[in-house]
Amino acid sequence: MPPDERLVSEQFPRASAYHPDWVLANASGGANSLWLTEWLSAALDLRAGMRVLDLGCGRASSSIFLRREFGVQVWATDLWFSAAENLERIRDAGVGDGVFPLHADARSLPFAPGFFDAIVCIDAFMYFATGDLYLNYLAQFVKPGGAIAIGGAGLVREIEGELPEHLRAWWTQGLWSLHSAAWWRRHWERTGIVHVERADTMPDGWKLWLDWHRAVAPDNATEIEAVTQDQGRFLGYVRVVGRRRGETKLDEHCWPDNLRTLVPPQYARKPLLRGQEPPAVENGGADLLMVETNPPATGSR
Numbered sequence: 001m002p003p004d005e006r007l008v009s010e011q012f013p014r015a016s017a018y019h020p021d022w023v024l025a026n027a028s029g030g031a032n033s034l035w036l037t038e039w040l041s042a043a044l045d046l047r048a049g050m051r052v053l054d055l056g057c058g059r060a061s062s063s064i065f066l067r068r069e070f071g072v073q074v075w076a077t078d079l080w081f082s083a084a085e086n087l088e089r090i091r092d093a094g095v096g097d098g099v100f101p102l103h104a105d106a107r108s109l110p111f112a113p114g115f116f117d118a119i120v121c122i123d124a125f126m127y128f129a130t131g132d133l134y135l136n137y138l139a140q141f142v143k144p145g146g147a148i149a150i151g152g153a154g155l156v157r158e159i160e161g162e163l164p165e166h167l168r169a170w171w172t173q174g175l176w177s178l179h180s181a182a183w184w185r186r187h188w189e190r191t192g193i194v195h196v197e198r199a200d201t202m203p204d205g206w207k208l209w210l211d212w213h214r215a216v217a218p219d220n221a222t223e224i225e226a227v228t229q230d231q232g233r234f235l236g237y238v239r240v241v242g243r244r245r246g247e248t249k250l251d252e253h254c255w256p257d258n259l260r261t262l263v264p265p266q267y268a269r270k271p272l273l274r275g276q277e278p279p280a281v282e283n284g285g286a287d288l289l290m291v292e293t294n295p296p297a298t299g300s301r
């Protein structure tokens with residue numbers, strides 16, 4: 001039998017080791033999440049034991065990959081795909097000890113402030129995160145100095161004016177949320193919430209977009225035709241990595257849920273056992289800082 005060359009890419013040696021049947025069976029979107037995760041993780045400093053939020057993880061292939069390849073602990077969080085199904089997939093992949101599936105909306109996350117060392121999002125940010133206030137919301141969940149990193153389908157350059165003719169048959173309203181690396185850099189950097197370390201476009205990403213589509217959805221002629229016609233003029237894969245700046249104060253009233261402003265956190269450190277000192281302050285004291293900076297619940301803008 002000749003070797004199965006499907007989805008093999010020199011650019012992505014780690015992803016190429018995964019069985020194409022597994023990758024295809026666990027696809028949850030229009031991109032190869034393992035390629036994108038390998039590309040994104042090359043711009044991160046992932047170390048074993050780190051706590052990582054995989055936001056919009058779909059069928060959790062990226063979460064399994066991150067656990068297996070880097071030894072990080074992953075909270076595999078998604079809205080449309082079942083956490084029960086993901087748990088089976090995670091266990092079968094042998095990483096049940098370090099990948100934790102959750103069903104949650106990215107706009108109402110059930111985590112404590114500063115819990116994560118890094119947040120990654122593969123090909124999902126455009127569904128919920130283009131709003132001006134979303135970064136302020138999400139940043140609270142990562143420690144100061146931690147990364148917020150996104151990789152996915154996007155634009156090589158912004159579409160100014162009319163939609164190009166060759167994209168019209170494929171375009172839908174939802175695609176207006178696709179943006180370029182330069183757009184994301186400006187969107188994030190001007191807030192001061194993160195320092196943007198990386199904002200770039202995958203070289204020849206459109207070719208990989210086509211390779212993936214021919215493998216996973218060969219009947220999707222409209223998209224294949226649009227990407228083929230485009231030749232990387234507008235469509236491609238975009239990667240952005242920002243690092244949370246601890247000194248920037250986040251706005252509480254921008255959060256979609258107001259639990260924290262109604263019931264401010266009041267944790268006071270005490271020794272756990274007799275004869276012990278109180279625990280040392282972690283995370284540069286980011287969580288305690290939040291107590292001090294909470295605006296009054298009735299505060300106006």
Ligand SMILES: C[S@@+](CC[C@H](N)C(=O)[O-])C[C@H]1O[C@@H](n2cnc3c(N)ncnc32)[C@H](O)[C@@H]1O
Pocket residue numbers: 027028029030031032033055056057058059062077078079080081104105106107121122123124127128
């Ligand atoms: C194109 S799929 C990508 C999935 C996966 N990351 C991958 O690369 O295969 C987009 C994902 O975004 C998730 N998503 C969309 N809106 C969301 C929201 N508000 N909260 C959490 N996840 C959301 C969907 O559930 C879906 O799995």
